[in-house]
Amino acid sequence: MVKSKEADDTGVKGGDFALPGPRAPGPDLPVPDSPVFLRPMTEGDLDQVVAIEQRSFPLPWTREQFLDELRSSHSFPLVAV
Numbered sequence: 001m002v003k004s005k006e007a008d009d010t011g012v013k014g015g016d017f018a019l020p021g022p023r024a025p026g027p028d029l030p031v032p033d034s035p036v037f038l039r040p041m042t043e044g045d046l047d048q049v050v051a052i053e054q055r056s057f058p059l060p061w062t063r064e065q066f067l068d069e070l071r072s073s074h075s076f077p078l079v080a081v
Contacts, residue, residue: 036080036081037080037081038078038079038080038081039078039079039081040076040077040078040079041066041070041077041078041079042070043067043070045079046063046066046067049066049079050062050063050066053066
């Protein structure tokens with residue numbers, strides 16, 4: 001757990017929050033009460049991810065930024081399928 005010294009969006013200071021730990025790629029993860037599964041993102045997902053990103057944000061990430069995340073040992077991008 002990490003202690004936050006800054007106020008969050010609610011104006012609360014000093015709350016505890018958990019940081020996600022490293023995750024190894026594994027099987028699809030079911031989302032409770034949903035037909036959606038989460039799995040590690042691959043380069044094969046990039047065309048669809050970039051298309052969604054471009055439609056969703058005024059300043060979307062580029063394909064290269066997503067590739068950097070896929071190659072980073074500190075990033076664990078997931079996709080919903």
